[in-house]
Amino acid sequence: MGKTDNDAQDNSDEPLAPADTPAMQRILDNPFLLLFIGVTMPTVLYLLWGVMEVASIPVAY
Amino acid sequence: MTAIEIGHIGTSGAQYQYRTCKFTGRRVERSAELLIRANAVAAVVFLAVGGLFGLLVALTRWPAVQLLPADWFYLVLTGHGANVLLFWIIFFEIALLYFASAVILGSRIATPKFAWLGFLLMIVGAVMANYAVLKGDSTVMFTSYPPMLAEHWFYLSLILFAVGALIGVIVFFATLVVAKAENTYNGSVPLVTFGAITAAIIAVFTLASGAIILVPTWLWSLGLISGIDTLMYKIVWWGMGHSSQQINVAAHISIWYAIAAMTVGAKPLSEKVSRFAFLMYILFLQLASAHHLLAEPGLSSAWKIVNTSYMMYLAVMASMIHGLTVPGAVEAAQRRNGYTRGWFEWLTKAPWGNPAFSGMFMSLVMFGFIGGITGVILGTEQLNVLMHNTIYVPGHFHGTVVAGTTLAFMAMTYIVVPLIFQRDIILPGLAKWQPYIFGLGAGGISLFMMGAGTLGVPRRHWDIAMTDAANAYEFSPAAYLMMGLNGISAIFAATGGLLFVLLIVGSVLFGRRLDVPGAKLNFPLHDDSKVVSQYGSEATFKLPGTVTLVTIFFLTFILYYFVNWKYLSEIWQFN
Amino acid sequence: MAINAPTNRLWWKEPIHSIELGWIIIAFLWGLFMFFFMIAWHFIGDQNLSTETYRITTDQFQEKVEAFADEYAVKDANGEAVEINGTPLVAPPVGGDVYILGRLWEWWPAIELKKGQSYRFHISSVDWQHGFSLQPVNINLSVHPGLEHVLTLTPTKAGEYGIVCNEFCGIGHHTMSGVIRVVE
Ligand code: HEM
Numbered sequence: 001m002g003k004t005d006n007d008a009q010d011n012s013d014e015p016l017a018p019a020d021t022p023a024m025q026r027i028l029d030n031p032f033l034l035l036f037i038g039v040t041m042p043t044v045l046y047l048l049w050g051v052m053e054v055a056s057i058p059v060a061y
Numbered sequence: 062m063t064a065i066e067i068g069h070i071g072t073s074g075a076q077y078q079y080r081t082c083k084f085t086g087r088r089v090e091r092s093a094e095l096l097i098r099a100n101a102v103a104a105v106v107f108l109a110v111g112g113l114f115g116l117l118v119a120l121t122r123w124p125a126v127q128l129l130p131a132d133w134f135y136l137v138l139t140g141h142g143a144n145v146l147l148f149w150i151i152f153f154e155i156a157l158l159y160f161a162s163a164v165i166l167g168s169r170i171a172t173p174k175f176a177w178l179g180f181l182l183m184i185v186g187a188v189m190a191n192y193a194v195l196k197g198d199s200t201v202m203f204t205s206y207p208p209m210l211a212e213h214w215f216y217l218s219l220i221l222f223a224v225g226a227l228i229g230v231i232v233f234f235a236t237l238v239v240a241k242a243e244n245t246y247n248g249s250v251p252l253v254t255f256g257a258i259t260a261a262i263i264a265v266f267t268l269a270s271g272a273i274i275l276v277p278t279w280l281w282s283l284g285l286i287s288g289i290d291t292l293m294y295k296i297v298w299w300g301m302g303h304s305s306q307q308i309n310v311a312a313h314i315s316i317w318y319a320i321a322a323m324t325v326g327a328k329p330l331s332e333k334v335s336r337f338a339f340l341m342y343i344l345f346l347q348l349a350s351a352h353h354l355l356a357e358p359g360l361s362s363a364w365k366i367v368n369t370s371y372m373m374y375l376a377v378m379a380s381m382i383h384g385l386t387v388p389g390a391v392e393a394a395q396r397r398n399g400y401t402r403g404w405f406e407w408l409t410k411a412p413w414g415n416p417a418f419s420g421m422f423m424s425l426v427m428f429g430f431i432g433g434i435t436g437v438i439l440g441t442e443q444l445n446v447l448m449h450n451t452i453y454v455p456g457h458f459h460g461t462v463v464a465g466t467t468l469a470f471m472a473m474t475y476i477v478v479p480l481i482f483q484r485d486i487i488l489p490g491l492a493k494w495q496p497y498i499f500g501l502g503a504g505g506i507s508l509f510m511m512g513a514g515t516l517g518v519p520r521r522h523w524d525i526a527m528t529d530a531a532n533a534y535e536f537s538p539a540a541y542l543m544m545g546l547n548g549i550s551a552i553f554a555a556t557g558g559l560l561f562v563l564l565i566v567g568s569v570l571f572g573r574r575l576d577v578p579g580a581k582l583n584f585p586l587h588d589d590s591k592v593v594s595q596y597g598s599e600a601t602f603k604l605p606g607t608v609t610l611v612t613i614f615f616l617t618f619i620l621y622y623f624v625n626w627k628y629l630s631e632i633w634q635f636n
Numbered sequence: 637m638a639i640n641a642p643t644n645r646l647w648w649k650e651p652i653h654s655i656e657l658g659w660i661i662i663a664f665l666w667g668l669f670m671f672f673f674m675i676a677w678h679f680i681g682d683q684n685l686s687t688e689t690y691r692i693t694t695d696q697f698q699e700k701v702e703a704f705a706d707e708y709a710v711k712d713a714n715g716e717a718v719e720i721n722g723t724p725l726v727a728p729p730v731g732g733d734v735y736i737l738g739r740l741w742e743w744w745p746a747i748e749l750k751k752g753q754s755y756r757f758h759i760s761s762v763d764w765q766h767g768f769s770l771q772p773v774n775i776n777l778s779v780h781p782g783l784e785h786v787l788t789l790t791p792t793k794a795g796e797y798g799i800v801c802n803e804f805c806g807i808g809h810h811t812m813s814g815v816i817r818v819v820e
């Protein structure tokens with residue numbers, strides 16, 4: 001049973017072939033990819049950017 | 062007994078000891094079960110200690126009572142924060158991670174010896190922290206802002222605890238790998254496990270931030286480093302301090318879904334939507350650490366706005382989605398269970414006598430209305446200045462972490478004890494009332510502390526009469542009233558908390574054994590939890606009750622948001 | 637069930653139900669509104685926290701505050717310095733700089749301002765972190781040793797205002813206080 005994009009229902013027990021799975025579902029099924037982006041985002045936007053702001057506070061005199 | 066070879070992936074079978082749960086049909090592996098038990102017991106013990114401290118704090122802040130002397134008040138407050146926020150919550154979360162990986166996926170737990178090492182480190186850390194605090198030279202609040210200095214044991218204890226917790230998180234991820242390799246499930250992981258993955262990802266960032274800041278601070282306390290930049294400390298510390306609250310959010314939302322499934326047979330309205338919402342958490346939720354830094358000097362408005370808004374409030378959107386899909390799933394399931402009359406029969410005929418369900422639903426409502434809305438207000442760059450460090454802030458987070466997370470965790474415990482300890486809940490007639498008593502108290506302390514905060518009452522403050530101050534500021538009588546009502550609510554919360562501890566400890570020790578044939582649960586699970594539910598055609602569901610609830614929520618949100626802007630626009634000008 | 641694997645393994649391809657979709661759109665738009673409102677307030681609002689900050693040693697800051705207090709000290713008819721409960725009262729010129737420091741356990745000195753006039757406040761600490769909490773106005777700021785925070789304040793009502801400390805700063809935290817007096 002070849003799957004097309006309209007094949008919305010799949011309850012079988014066979015392992016899913018990667019090609020059948022929507023890309024977004026494959027991303028959400030990959031905890032380590034999620035781990036990577038979930039750590040990178042706050043590290044860059046919050047930590048690194050924040051630390052740079054503190055480092056660039058000018059000296060009064 | 063539990064013969065376990067570390068790293069022996071792929072050789073399932075004889076080597077690992079499994080049983081089949083007769084209530085859910087799940088395979089439960091022995092060492093996973095023992096680890097869950099150990100972590101859950103530790104969690105409850107620290108809740109008992111921390112909850113007692115909380116009561117003492119609240120009674121001291123009741124101006125007419127002022128129970129403790131000042132030095133003890135600040136000491137006990139430090140202990141309260143550490144025991145409940147760190148130890149109770151994180152022990153429970155580790156138990157939850159093991160549950161959501163090993164039990165829900167029907168897998169063995171990866172590297173149990175390593176997991177026990179993590180547990181041991183957490184216990185040592187937690188006990189050492191209590192020792193350091195009670196000794197009296199680490200009264201620095203659990204935030205320990207420099208240049209105020211605690212004894213070096215205090216920082217070391219937190220580092221040990223964090224390392225132990227990190228080990229737990231690693232074991233969780235390793236268990237996912239094992240389950241996948243051993244094909245214990247088919248397709249995608251269940252939604253609850255996905256929520257737990259979200260929590261675990263946030264935990265990695267949380268614990269890493271903790272390490273980055275606590276290790277140098279510890280070295281400083283040993284005299285090996287000359288100083289710690291106060292603002293840098295706050296940024297990185299809140300990367301841990303606030304993100305750990307986001308672990309809670311992901312964890313208790315997973316619990317909402319789990320309890321809805323197990324008590325009324327709810328199925329997510331849409332896997333896609335709920336998982337998408339969790340993805341928004343993974344991406345953006347942790348940025349909210351900036352909530353604590355909106356009143357700081359030296360940080361640009363651009364940094365504040367981007368971070369405090371979780372990147373345009375995409376994580377708030379995610380929370381609002383869960384706020385619809387959880388009650389929506391309950392409503393859809395209840396309608397399928399036959400409660401179809403009117404808009405609200407599904408709700409009025411819900412199992413309100415089951416503490417797992419009632420706790421879950423109150424957690425959902427109070428987290429949304431009290432914790433959620435006020436969190437967004439507090440996290441608005443300009444509005445924060447109205448409330449920063451007033452007792453409004455503890456008011457807000459008792460709405461999130463007590464009325465929300467703690468109540469959800471308590472509710473889950475009523476399921477964990479029968480399923481994992483295989484002991485039934487004792488005194489069901491009393492257990493039925495526990496979530497209401499605790500919920501009432503938790504809601505009360507949240508609201509009254511927020512009320513007092515609006516009137517300017519500072520947090521972490523022994524004496525708002527400022528008796529020994531040179532230029533005492535006189536707070537309004539309403540502020541005193543609020544702090545008194547807070548004290549009364551605290552008695553309710555503490556009673557509910559004590560009841561919980563007694564019921565759970567009693568059940569674990571003396572509850573009727575459930576590993577005998579024919580045993581029945583005092584609080585039965587929904588039948589469908591045995592089988593993969595196929596219910597209904599989601600394409601046609603109607604959820605008038607849920608739509609009404611979220612509409613009320615949304616209007617409250619908007620109203621309260623603008624009330625605060627109005628208030629802000631009327632005060633002194635500053636820029 | 638949320639505790640079982642999705643029944644439809646290709647769940648990403650399922651259509652989203654209209655109730656959910658509608659709510660997602662509402663939540664998204666409301667989020668956008670709140671985001672842009674924060675930015676807009678920087679242009680339309682009169683209450684935005686300044687981010688102007690300098691690094692300064694605690695000694696340097698203390699010197700500045702003392703020089704400021706000497707220069708603008710309020711004197712009574714006999715030429716004696718006026719004190720409020722032991723704290724010297726200082727009246728800076730309209731539009732001028734105001735220096736105020738937090739230390740264990742007081743806000744120093746006491747300040748007299750004119751209603752409706754703007755002043756450049758310089759706030760810092762000389763020991764631990766403190767919380768500058770102006771009451772009953774309810775303006776609450778974090779104060780760090782080593783960081784001089786500069787902001788413009790315009791009192792809009794006359795009266796006697798208190799400064800409380802709302803960052804835990806040791807055993808005397810609850811006695812830390814200060815005064816700002818606003819005259820017509
Ligand atoms: C018996 C139940 C509880 C009562 C009566 C209670 C009461 C209080 C009170 C009155 C404060 C002090 C506010 C202040 O002076 O600044 C406080 C602080 C706090 N509470 Fe609770 N609480 C309870 C349970 C919890 C739980 C279960 C948690 C966490 C899961 C929690 C987390 C915190 C935290 C983090 C603080 C702040 C500590 C600090 O400022 O350093 N509380 N609580």
Ligand SMILES: [Cu+2]
Nearest residue numbers: 766801805812
């Ligand atoms: Cu202070």
Ligand SMILES: [Cu+2]
Nearest residue numbers: 801803805809
């Ligand atoms: Cu203080």
